[in-house]
Amino acid sequence: xxxxxxxxxxxxxxxxxxxxxxxxxxxxxxxxLVATMLSERSANLMSLAAALPRQPGRIDMRYxxxxxxxxxxxxxCDAVMLPFAREVLTRAQxxxxxxxxxxxxxxxSRVSERHQILMLALRWGERALPLAWxxxxxxxxxxxxxxxxxxxxxxxAARGRARAPARRPVLPARPP
Numbered sequence: 001x002x003x004x005x006x007x008x009x010x011x012x013x014x015x016x017x018x019x020x021x022x023x024x025x026x027x028x029x030x031x032x033l034v035a036t037m038l039s040e041r042s043a044n045l046m047s048l049a050a051a052l053p054r055q056p057g058r059i060d061m062r063y064x065x066x067x068x069x070x071x072x073x074x075x076x077c078d079a080v081m082l083p084f085a086r087e088v089l090t091r092a093q094x095x096x097x098x099x100x101x102x103x104x105x106x107x108x109s110r111v112s113e114r115h116q117i118l119m120l121a122l123r124w125g126e127r128a129l130p131l132a133w134x135x136x137x138x139x140x141x142x143x144x145x146x147x148x149x150x151x152x153x154x155x156x157a158a159r160g161r162a163r164a165p166a167r168r169p170v171l172p173a174r175p176p
Contacts, residue, residue, distance in 0.1 A: 004053045007035035018083040022075070029069045030080070078132065085131040092122055104131075114138060 012031035
């Protein structure tokens with residue numbers, strides 16, 4: 001067993017603890033993909049397919065497997081992320097001083113000619129830890145302001161607030 005398989009077992013054990021309702025095959029597939037991403041430090045599907053420790057050896061077949069896992073409607077991203085997001089927000093609030101606030105960042109990015117992503121993240125030092133996101137297919141370079149109403153921003157922000165413990169208010173980060 002290689003390093004990725006070993007990491008996948010650890011990830012699968014954590015997923016089993018946090019999302020016990022998830023089917024074992026879905027949990028193990030997701031764990032293998034997460035472990036491969038951690039090993040490769042990339043979200044590029046071709047890079048992941050090349051490193052994925054899975055038979056068959058053909059990279060195109062491993063790429064198809066990744067696409068099927070990501071498209072599986074039974075793996076609900078929000079439900080899988082919820083226990084992790086709650087833990088991160090709880091920890092951030094516990095570590096914040098009495099005069100400090102917990103900042104959320106709402107970011108919209110163009111990821112391809114046809115896709116935009118809207119992501120809610122927690123500011124953690126110099127990093128942004130994703131809590132919730134939505135990917136929308138767009139036509140050309142049209143952004144969310146034209147393509148979709150503001151409900152997407154409210155929906156993603158509401159999901160972030162729902163994940164926050166009630167100990168301290170969670171506020172959107174002010175622009176620099």
